[in-house]
Amino acid sequence: MNGIFKHMAAPGAEYRTDLPIPEVGPTDLLVRVHVAAICGTDQHIYHWNEYASTRVPVPMVFGHEFAGDVVAVGESVRSFRVGDRVATETHIPCGHCYQCMTGNQHNCEEMKIIGVHVPGAFSDYAVIPEACAWRFDDSLSYRHAAMLEPMGVAVHGVFSGEIALQKTVILGCGPIGVMAVGAAYAGGAAGVMAVDIFDDKLAMAKKLGASELVNTRRDNLVQRILAWTDGRGADVIIDYTGNVGLIEEAFGGLRKAGRFTMVGLPSKKLSLDLTNAVVYKEAHINGSTGRLMYQTWYQCEAILKSGAISLDDVIGGVYDMRDFERAFADIAAGHPGKMLFLTDYGKANGD
Ligand SMILES: [Zn+2]
Ligand SMILES: [Zn+2]
CATH class of the missing domain: 3.40.50.720 (NAD(P)-binding Rossmann-like Domain)
Structure with missing residues (x-):
């Protein structure tokens, strides 16, 4: 598959066309990515500052704000099916620490983050735990769904x-x-x-x-x-x-x-x-950190469905994933708004 690959512990990244499609574990979903968005965290990883160098296990695909279609499910998955349109909660909760047991999974004591501690989604396919998938409302586009995670913050x-x-x-x-x-x-x-x-x-x-x-x-x-x-x-x-x-x-x-x-x-x-x-x-x-799982997601969709605001007004640029260097340069130059990547599949789909 194609993807933006953080190939070494230094500034920059590579667009690769020969990456393996990630393996689906028993509680995972395989998602075909339509649209991904660039987060401040991705800039840290791309430019390789201290935040990134103390967390990210290179080499790997990074990126964590995205939306796509479920194309395969692990054998223990019960709540999602092939064909579901999903966005992704970035926090991977452990499910059994004090925070997780008291309704605060978003602030788990053993928190792992998609695209930071484990491989991410600036690629044609991404694997996510079932616990991190959000089936988004029919009224939302993939572009808007990819922005639900930062909107949740x-x-x-x-x-x-x-x-x-x-x-x-x-x-x-x-x-x-x-x-x-x-x-x-x-x-x-x-x-x-x-x-x-x-x-x-x-x-x-x-x-x-x-x-x-x-x-x-x-x-x-x-x-x-x-x-x-x-x-x-x-x-x-x-x-x-x-x-x-x-x-x-x-x-x-x-x-x-x-x-x-x-x-x-x-x-x-x-x-x-x-x-x-x-x-x-x-x-x-x-x-306030991250988003409540999943109260905030319901709030985000309620806001968007109310029609009070449109996320179209937040989009700062839409780029082919191959043009990632230009996208990161535009952000560094101070361009306003959220920058989005389209995969080839997203482009073919008219996203
Ligand atoms: Zn983010
Ligand atoms: Zn936990």
Whole structure:
């Protein structure tokens, strides 16, 4: 089969036409891939930074956001059949640790990740455990289904606290940030303020329902929030950047007893005046990682079926898988939106 192969522990990857179709274990599905999407994690693997070099067992196919058709099932599989259209939950839960036993499979203590710890899906075929398959709604295209996994990261953060009638600030307008804008808008927020440093990313956020756009290269974030909220501060602030300076600044725009949710991954420590920023404010701070299995998936589909937003407005580019170098270069150059790959089969299918 064809696929993007991480051939060695160094930057780059190879498009190969001679890869073996992966073997199907007893609890696995073999999926013929139509569409795959590029995640931040894939950029780490492609450019081979520290995150990747300490986790990924090269050589292997990477990529984990995808949708396709089930073409074979292992002998113990009961819930899926050949012909099912599936998207993929990236977290492989162990099924028996404390987290898994208490409804938190998405935060399993022995977590493995498709396309990071085990081979992925930038290829014609991929094998996934039955526990990671999501049969997506008939109304969704393969393109949109391939984006459900990252959309879930956005949605889980947004719905990790109250959102309806809340004045909500979304920090960061990368693909997940703009989907969070859309989720907050669809969830009935009393206005969504989108924050970034690129005007084209802010323009995308506007399409997803942002009513206020703040470019922190020009605008003072806290002043804009206070002007928007009668000086009270935002009810909800959700960070999708991991940018330490921005997070520290944004706390100044949180209202008393407001919610600050962290989804982005800061690479260094934060410095906060906890007395004023948290204690006196009675701020609620929570972290959010991945997606609930599978509550978040139902929420994502409910949002899309409501028609409140369209994932077409999040697509930044669609590439033949052979052109992967161009796709990664466009992301590195700061192009907005989610970049998708089509396999030959996806192209033949008109995806
Ligand atoms: Zn991802
Ligand atoms: Zn577990």
